[in-house]
Amino acid sequence: MISSERALILTDGDGAQTSQLLENAGWTAETFTHVDPLVEQLHKGAGVALLADETLHGDNLRPLFEWVANQPSWSDFPFIVLTRRDEGIPAGLDNGLETRLGNVIFLERPFHPQALSNVVGNALRGRRRQYEARRYLDDLREGEQSLQTALLAGRMGSWELDITEQVLHGSEQFKACYGRAADERLLYADLIAAIAPPDAQRVQRALHDSISTGADLVIEYRVIWPNGQEHWLDSRARVLPDRYGRPETLVGVVSDITARRNAEAEREKLMLALATERERTQQALRGERALSGLLLTSVPAGIVAYDSDFRVTIWNPVMERIFGLPSPAVLGRPLTDVFSREQGDIIEPRLRDALAGVSGPIEEIELTTLAAGQVMLESQHAPLRGGDGQIVGGAAFFRDITDRHRAEEQLRHAQKMETIGQLTGGVAHDFNNLLAAVQGNLELLRKRLPDDPQIRRFIDGALQGAQRGASLTARLLAFARRQELTPEPTDLAQLLEGMRGLMERSLGTIVTIRYDLAPDLPPARVDPNQLELAILNLAVNARDAMPEGGELTISLNQMDGSDSRLGLSGPFLRLGVADTGSGMDAETLKSAIEPFFSTKELGKGTGLGLSMVHGLAVQLDGALKLISAPGEGTTAELWLPVSTSPVTEVSEMPPERTDAPASTILVVDDDALINMNTVDMVEDLGHTALEAYSGKQALEILGSGQQVDMLITDYAMPGMTGVELAGKARELRPDLPILLATGYADLPSGTSTDLPRLAKPYQQTDLATQIARLLAQRE
Structure with a gap:
């Protein structure tokens, strides 16, 4: 046991038993009958001191008090006072002894050996942390001293600028670089004024660029000392941000490089003179000989x-x-x-x-x-x-410059894809709103028209068109990486087996499907529904590339992400869909995932299939890799991240209720067409609907005291979003059920809400289910 963890015992003569108990527990213990030798050992190092209450009377504890008062700032030495149960706290402690000792723990005698062991163990652990703090402070002090020594040895001055307050602090050497004495005040304005006029604008621009971009400041410039001398300085600094990431402080060093610059100037003069002389002596040499002397292998x-x-x-x-x-x-x-x-x-x-x-x-x-x-x-x-x-x-x-050119091309392609993604995401949102009105009105119309087969066929055709439009917007949002995903641990082998029948029906008898699935694979973290659509999309593309028939191979194995050459790292599952079709040339392959690009004839495809798969893979933190050559078929590889959680078994849920008691529902949407359609569907379900066309108008209705059992609001409205309206509505009516209906597949970045959502376009049954669920929760 090291001396710094010893237990020191002060007793009137019966401390042998306590000492033996501590040694049995594995600690070193020393017993003293007088305070002076105990204090002497405290100076040498100890972990805890045990003081019998009978020793805490009189003035003999003064050396101990002095040691406690003079202990270093990192130290808070622990004392354990052994008291007798029938005597209570010693009288000496009542007179301020506890305050003077500081870190005191009381242990009543007689005590159980385990109780003594626990108390001493806790005290020693606390003492160890104090020693660790001391080592940390010593290391920090040594590092600061080393840094100051290095700065002094290199004749470098340190400085710090508060960017917001423009307050400058600098060392003595820093002031000396500007010709100032150690006790002389040097403001930031004085520093700027000291810069030589030819360099002032360059220095100001470098400071501004460093603060605004976070780049390191590295600059050489001239300053004019108060005595009129011109000196060259080398200044280097780095921006330190505050906790919000905003630039807060500029910290750096500066050195006087006047001697070096003068030496360089002299050297340049000498080199120029030597070059001139060499040119005169070599005029007879031919140009290629002069050039060959300059060409180096490096x-x-x-x-x-x-x-x-x-x-x-x-x-x-x-x-x-x-x-x-x-x-x-x-x-x-x-x-x-x-x-x-x-x-x-x-x-x-x-x-x-x-x-x-x-x-x-x-x-x-x-x-x-x-x-x-x-x-x-x-x-x-x-x-x-x-x-x-x-x-x-x-x-x-x-x-x-092949690598640079390729990187620039990839950057331009990524910027183009991002721009198209933003555009398609916005278009899909507006299109969803329109489809919501079309689909809702068609459903209501089908209920009210006579049971005429021809009319019903017309309406069903229109509804199918609206649903195909909704599918198209889903692909647009998938390409734009804005669809709402629900990633969960998924057994991909089981998912592929479950799709076997669907794949055979979709591809027909002319295509042979072969499965190559590695055993005992971990689950992937994916949205199974969206992934099934992506796999089916790839399979249909493969079928179209094999009009005369062929073989489709679906493979699954585990790979290291770094092997993909797609900028991935960590474990991934590689799901491959390979065909024996016509394949693609390099130019077609380069454009394959671009939106609306298609090699199919007009009317046979939207050009969004591979774009959707690519967008899905990226949104799942994976990637899509296409491999193809003319006449050699095409392989599409989906690289999907391995899940860190196991697959969870989900029990079958009972069917959702769609019936709800007649209620008063406030419908809010700034689009009159959509608002009217939602009101009609709500009233068709047997409820009373109130209309509002803005958040402000909705709050007026809620504040009027009129009965409102539920609120349905759009998200994107001018002046006040649906989320903001929900917050203000809850202030007026805390228990009010609120449903957010939105054409966004996912709310814009930065929007946080726990409101239940209904994605547009939706069917009346979806609306009825949400209304029934929210009204049931209120009951």
């Missing part, structure tokens, strides 16, 4: 030099890597022969411009090379002159 660009006949004289290692041609195979050959005819036609005009003395701009060209296939290169051509100033050839620089 240059990160392809460099080629050629003479007036286009014959290659220099072909550096980067050119070898880009084009897959070694230098011996190229030197001496005309540069136009190195490339293909088409590529030579692209490059030759630039070569001729160089020989004519024209330095061309940086251009982007696309070439096919032996090493990398299709690559995108940045190129620039310039003339080479000999010692007499005459043009003796040219030079060309090539830099591989």
Whole structure:
């Protein structure tokens, strides 16, 4: 047991038993009959002190009080006072002894050994935490001292700027960098005023950019000292945000680099002089020899030099890597022969411009090379002159920008998809509102017309059209990633088995379906209903790609997300749908998931199938990967995240009630057509409907005292949303049932509500079910 965890016992002579009990529990204990040796051991380190109440009388405890009062700030030493049950708290404690000792625990004697062990154990654990705090403070103090030492050694001053208050704090070395004494006041305004006029605007712009973007500040500038001297400073800083992420403080260091800048200036003068002298001594050298002395293997660009006949004289290692041609195979050959005819036609005009003395701009060209296939290169051509100033050839620089070009293309594609997604999401919301009115009125019309088979067929056809419209909006929202999903742990193998009959009926007898499902797979976290639609969509696409019949293979296995090359990580289930159809070329594959893109003839498809599947996969934190080539079929891979929870068995729920007692229902919607349709459906269900066309009008009705048993409100209304209306309505009538009807598949970002929702368009049975449920909850 280390000394810092010893138990010290102060007693009048009978502490042997207590000491033995502590040692039996595994602790080291030392017994004292006088306070002085106990205090001496406290100075050496201990974990707890046990004081018998008979020792707490008189003035002999003064050394102990002094030790307690002088203990470090991190220390709150624990004392256990052993009292007798019949005597109560010692008189000394009544006179302020408890306050002077501080951390005191009372234990009545006689005590059980376990009670003593528990009390001492708790005290020692608290003491250990105090020692840990001391080590943390020591480490922090040592780190601060090391930082200050490093700053002083590097002659760097530290500074801190409160961005909001514009209050500046700086070290002595910081002030010295601006020519100020240690005790001299230096305000932020003084710092700005000290910047040399040629650099003032540049420094101000750098400070503004760093604060607004969060980028590190790294800048060199000149300042004018009070004595008129000009000094160069190197300032580096970083923005620290507050707890809301807003820029709060700029913290940095500054150093005086005047000596370094002066040395660099002198070195530049010397280098210029040397370069001038070297130029005079090498005028007789030809241009290609002068250039070859500058070409290093570390240059990160392809460099080629050629003479007036286009014959290659220099072909550096980067050119070898880009084009897959070694230098011996190229030197001496005309540069136009190195490339293909088409590529030579692209490059030759630039070569001729160089020989004519024209330095061309940086251009982007696309070439096919032996090493990398299709690559995108940045190129620039310039003339080479000999010692007499005459043009003796040219030079060309090539830099591989394939990765950058591909990343820019992906970014543009992502931005285009996001823009289309926002547009389709808004269109789907408005379309849902229109479909709600159409579908609701058709349902009411079917109830009121005579039982004429032809009329019923017309109405059923119109209802089917409205339902197909609703299906189209669902696909639009899926592409826009705005449909409301209910992800849950799902056994994908069981889901696929459950779809077997549906797949066979949907694909027909000319397509053979084969399943390749790995055993003992974990569940995936998906929305099973939406996933079934996505799988069926992929299967139907595969069927259409095999008009003469073929084989469809559905596979399922577990993979590491990093193997997908889709930016995923962690465990995923890969669900593949592969066909033996015609396949797609690279151009078609590139556009396959774009909305409204379709290779089918007019009227055979919406072009939203793959867009919907892609949107669903991304919204589930997964991805869609398409693999295809002409004549080799197509494989669609859905990468779906593995669930961390097991599949839960769901018991069958009893059917929802749709009947409810006649009630008064307030219907709120700013669209008169939809409001009228909802009112008609409510009244057709046997209820009394009140109409309101804004949140303000609805609140007036609720505040009038008129009977209202339930509120049905749209979400998107000018002036006050349905969620805001619900909050104010609950202030007037806390128990009022409220139903939110919305054309959004999911409410806009930032909207939080626990209100039950009814998605537009809805059927009258859906409305009746929600009304019955909410009114039943109120009873």
